[in-house]
Amino acid sequence: MKQKEELKDSTVVFALSASKGLAQEICDILDLPLGKCDVHHFADGEILVELGESVRGKDVFFVQSTNRPVNDNLMELLIGIDACMRASARSINCVIPYFGYARQDRKAKPRQPISSKLIATMLERAGANRVITMDLHAAQIQGYFDIPADDLNTLPLIAEYLKNKDGLNLEDIVVVSPDHGGTVRARRLADRLGAPVAIIDKRRPKPNVAVAMNLLGEVDGKVAVVIDDMVDTAGTLTSGINMLYEKGAKQVIAACAHGVLSGPAIDRLKSANLAEFIVTNTIDQAENKAKYEEMTVLSVAPLAAAAIEAIEENESLSTALNAAVSYTDQK
Structure with missing residues (x-):
């Protein structure tokens, strides 16, 4: 294993605008200083990323979610990658906890783009050597990359939180998928909690609009835990919550990555x-x-830190992530 001093000498973690707090948490866990990096947004909309320290011969990790403003955050990442590539970094790794454009993963109808594939190509062409994501909206996006791409799962964090939540009896829980597409995710959480599964049958007349139609399963007298990969406008979620109460749920908890x-x-x-x-x-x-x-925020910093350390030490990623979840539970 690499000693801490050796890790400090070979690894730099930079925070871009969207993920400064998370990047600092990751560095605190790794006992690394946060890399010096300035991001400038000019009046005409152009972006400049300036590295404040040498990256020659080092492994660089950018931490940047590409959420709103999606295009600005994406351009920051691309420009940062280019800066490191031109400064002779040994490797350039992108930690993208939230991967923007992930919902444009296929052609749903003729003449549509596959934008998530385009983003993967742009990151590679800019000079990225590896990508680390979390809970991709569509699993196939991992295959859009021709470089190593690791997709970390936040379900273990959510499961451990629920297992240790005061006043919550696991025998009362029913895990609910908000639609048929999320059934696998709900089953995985249910397996960790030893709980049954219910599925909301819905229709989506147009983007960002969903109507709950029916419930497959029983929630009467139970605590319904609705699990999804993301909540955007919350229209789908709130429609399902109303149905769950109508079907007799005594309490509803919602969770997402x-x-x-x-x-x-x-x-x-x-x-x-x-x-x-x-x-x-x-x-x-x-x-x-x-x-x-009523919002509870769980940190994914232990997962990201474990992934970075495993990559740097050429160790098993799955073993490191399992240890990270145990570490989080102890905190």
């Missing part, structure tokens, strides 16, 4: 009678947390 929370999302969550909304900090939630007290 990515709290996109666009437009009316926070107001909808406030009025949805949720017992708790659990989200991770793949997207910074400081502003939303101040508005919505």
